[in-house]
Amino acid sequence: MSTSREEVLKAEAEKHIPPGYDPELYKIRHSAAHIMAQAVMERFPGARIAIGPPVEDGFYYDFELPRSPTEEDLAWIEERMREIIRGNHPFRVREVSVEEARELFKDQPYKLELIEGLARGQYDEYGNKLPEDQRPRITVYQHDTFVDLCRGPHVDHTGKIRPNAIKIMQVAGAYWRGDEKNPMLTRIYGTAWRTSKELKAYLRRLEEAKKRDHRRLGRELAIFALEPELVGPGLVLWQPNGAVIRDQLERFLKDEQLKRGYQPVYTPHIARVQLFQTSGHYPYYADSMFPPLTVDEQEEYLLKPMNCPFHILIYKQRLRSYRELPIRYAEFGTVYRFEQSGEVLGMTRVRGFTQDDAHLFCRPDQLEAEFKSVIDLTLTVFRSVGLTGFRARVGVRDPESDKYVGDDEVWEQATRAILKALDDYDFEYTVEEGEAAFYGPKLDFVVRDVLGREWQLGTVQVDYNLPRRFDLSYIGEDNRPHRPVMIHRAPFGSFERFVGILIEHFNGAFPPWLAPVQAVLIPIADRHLEYARRVAARLFEAGFRVRVDESDKRMNAKIREAQLQKIPYMLVVGDREVEGENVAVRLRTGENLGPMSVGAFEALLGEVVAARALTLSLQ
Numbered sequence: 001m002s003t004s005r006e007e008v009l010k011a012e013a014e015k016h017i018p019p020g021y022d023p024e025l026y027k028i029r030h031s032a033a034h035i036m037a038q039a040v041m042e043r044f045p046g047a048r049i050a051i052g053p054p055v056e057d058g059f060y061y062d063f064e065l066p067r068s069p070t071e072e073d074l075a076w077i078e079e080r081m082r083e084i085i086r087g088n089h090p091f092r093v094r095e096v097s098v099e100e101a102r103e104l105f106k107d108q109p110y111k112l113e114l115i116e117g118l119a120r121g122q123y124d125e126y127g128n129k130l131p132e133d134q135r136p137r138i139t140v141y142q143h144d145t146f147v148d149l150c151r152g153p154h155v156d157h158t159g160k161i162r163p164n165a166i167k168i169m170q171v172a173g174a175y176w177r178g179d180e181k182n183p184m185l186t187r188i189y190g191t192a193w194r195t196s197k198e199l200k201a202y203l204r205r206l207e208e209a210k211k212r213d214h215r216r217l218g219r220e221l222a223i224f225a226l227e228p229e230l231v232g233p234g235l236v237l238w239q240p241n242g243a244v245i246r247d248q249l250e251r252f253l254k255d256e257q258l259k260r261g262y263q264p265v266y267t268p269h270i271a272r273v274q275l276f277q278t279s280g281h282y283p284y285y286a287d288s289m290f291p292p293l294t295v296d297e298q299e300e301y302l303l304k305p306m307n308c309p310f311h312i313l314i315y316k317q318r319l320r321s322y323r324e325l326p327i328r329y330a331e332f333g334t335v336y337r338f339e340q341s342g343e344v345l346g347m348t349r350v351r352g353f354t355q356d357d358a359h360l361f362c363r364p365d366q367l368e369a370e371f372k373s374v375i376d377l378t379l380t381v382f383r384s385v386g387l388t389g390f391r392a393r394v395g396v397r398d399p400e401s402d403k404y405v406g407d408d409e410v411w412e413q414a415t416r417a418i419l420k421a422l423d424d425y426d427f428e429y430t431v432e433e434g435e436a437a438f439y440g441p442k443l444d445f446v447v448r449d450v451l452g453r454e455w456q457l458g459t460v461q462v463d464y465n466l467p468r469r470f471d472l473s474y475i476g477e478d479n480r481p482h483r484p485v486m487i488h489r490a491p492f493g494s495f496e497r498f499v500g501i502l503i504e505h506f507n508g509a510f511p512p513w514l515a516p517v518q519a520v521l522i523p524i525a526d527r528h529l530e531y532a533r534r535v536a537a538r539l540f541e542a543g544f545r546v547r548v549d550e551s552d553k554r555m556n557a558k559i560r561e562a563q564l565q566k567i568p569y570m571l572v573v574g575d576r577e578v579e580g581e582n583v584a585v586r587l588r589t590g591e592n593l594g595p596m597s598v599g600a601f602e603a604l605l606g607e608v609v610a611a612r613a614l615t616l617s618l619q
C-alpha cells in the first residue's frame with residue numbers, strides 16, 4: 001500500500017470525531033483504548049475483544065475474559081500500556097476486503113459479527129451487490145502486534161501519548177450491543193490526557209465532584225428527598241430548604257419575565273389524548289410518556305409531557321392581529337416524562353419536573369429582537385448564580401437531509417436572525433450542522449461550572465411544526481392570514497435539574513439571596529436566649545430567613561453545626577452583645593466581622609441580598 005493511500009484513509013478517519021470533542025484528545029483516547037486491548041490480550045491470552053470507543057473524559061474497551069480482572073491484573077495492564085507507549089509504534093491503517101477481514105478476526109466472534117454487519121452494507125435492500133464505489137469501507141488499524149477492525153482516527157504513533165497521562169479507572173459489566181439478551185462482557189474504563197498535569201487535574205475534579213454530589217448534599221442539607229418505593233422513581237419531594245431556593249429562583253425569573261413583556265398563564269396537568277394527537281406527540285413519543293388514564297372506558301387522558309399545546313390553545317382563543325405580536329406566555333409548568341428507570345438520577349434526571357417554560361408567538365421579522373431578548377434574559381439568569389463561563393451552540397439543518405418541515409426560506413431567515421442576535425454578544429459560539437430539530441433551528445447554552453464540567457442549559461427552539469399542526473394564524477397588515485413563528489424557551493430548563501446543578505456548583509453553600517437560612521442566632525448561654533429571640537424576630541420582620549439555635553449544645557458545637565448546614569451568617573450573642581445591643585458576626589467562611597449593631601447587620605444582609613451578591617459582604 002502506498003503511503004499516500006494511507007494518508008487518504010487517515011484524513012477520512014478524522015470525520016469520525018464527534019462535534020465538540022477535542023480532536024487531539026479523541027485520537028489519544030481512541031489509541032489508548034487499542035493499547036489497553038493489546039495489554040489485556042497479553043494478560044488474558046484467548047480473550048475476546050468487542051468494541052472500544054472514546055467516551056467523555058476517557059475511553060473503554062469491552063472484553064470477554066476467562067475471569068474478572070483483579071487489582072493486580074489492572075495494575076499489570078496499566079504498566080504494560082506504558083511500555084507499549086514507550087515503544088513508539090506507528091498506527092498503520094489499511095483497507096481490507098470482507099474475506100480478508102473474516103480471516104484476520106477468525107478467532108474473534110464479536111468482530112466477525114461486526115464484519116458481517118459491514119458486509120451486509122455491501123448489498124442493497126433487494127440483495128443486489130452495490131457498485132464498488134458505494135461500498136462501505138472496511139479498515140483495520142495496527143500498532144505493534146495489535147490489529148483492530150477500526151475506522152480511526154488515531155495518533156500517528158504510540159509515542160504521541162504520554163505514559164504518565166493515562167490511567168485505568170474502573171471495571172463494569174456491559175451487555176454486547178447494549179442488549180440484555182446478549183452475553184455480559186467486561187468493560188474496562190480508562191482515561192487519557194495530553195499531560196500528567198491534565199490527568200491530575202481531572203482526577204482532582206472527580207474527587208471534588210464526588211464530595212459535591214447533589215444527591216448526598218441534597219440529603220444532608222434537607223433540600224429534597226426521593227421515595228422511590230412509595231412515590232416512585234424520579235419524582236422529587238422538595239423539602240422546606242429546597243422550596244426556599246426554588247421559590248427565590250421563581251420570583252427572580254418571574255420579575256425578569258414581567259419586565260420583558262411576558263404574560264403568566266396556568267394550564268392543567270392532564271389533557272385528553274386528542275390534544276397530543278393534534279400536536280403529534282402521541283403516539284410518536286408514547287414511549288417517553290406515562291400511559292394514558294382511561295375514564296369510563298372511553299375518554300383517555302395523558303399526563304402532559306410538555307406545556308406547548310396548552311399555550312397554543314390560549315393563543316387560539318381569538319383572532320390575532322399583527323399589532324398584538326409578539327405574544328409571550330410563561331408558565332412554571334410541571335411535566336411528566338417516562339425516563340427509563342436506569343436513567344433516573346437524583347434531581348438531574350427525573351420523571352416529573354417543572355420547566356421555567358415560555359412560548360413566544362411572533363412575526364418572522366420579529367425573530368431577531370425576540371432572540372436578543374431571550375439571550376439577554378438567559379445571561380441575566382446565569383450571572384445571578386455566578387455561571388459566567390458559557391458558550392452557545394446553534395443547531396442548523398443538515399443541508400443533505402429532507403426531514404425538515406418549513407420552507408428553506410424561513411429556515412434561512414431564522415438561522416440568520418439567531419446569528420445576528422449572537423453577534424451583539426462576545427461569547428463564543430459554534431454553528432453545528434444537522435443539530436437542528438426537524439421542526440426548526442435552535443440555540444442552546446453550554447455552561448461550565450466551578451469544576452469545569454459542562455452542562456447544557458437554556459435551550460431556545462424555533463418551531464415551524466406546531467403552528468402548522470394547530471393551524472395558527474394572525475391577520476397581517478395586508479389583511480390576510482399569516483402563520484406566526486413559535487419559539488420555545490426555558491433558561492433554567494427545569495427547577496429540579498437547575499437546583500441539582502446549583503447544589504454542586506455552590507457545594508451546598510448557597511449565596512445569601514438563595515440560602516434557605518440566611519443567619520442563625522447563637523446564644524452563648526441560656527440567659528442570652530431571650531435576646532437572641534428578640535433579634536431574630538426583628539430580622540424576620542425585616543424579611544430575612546433567620547433562626548435561633550435553641551439547643552443546649554456548647555457554643556463551638558453550635559458554630560460547627562451552622563457551618564455544616566452552610567448557613568452564611570452566624571450571629572453570636574453573649575453578655576457583651578446583650579448589653580451593647582449588638583451581634584458578633586461570623587461568616588461560614590470562618591472570617592469574623594466582629595460585633596456590630598443589629599441595624600448594621602440588617603443593612604449589610606439587605607445589601608448583599610438585593611445585589612444577589614455571591615460573596616457574604618460587599619466590602
Ligand SMILES: [Zn+2]
Nearest residue numbers: 148150151152
Ligand atoms: Zn479503534
Ligand SMILES: [Zn+2]
Nearest residue numbers: 306307308488
Ligand atoms: Zn414548548
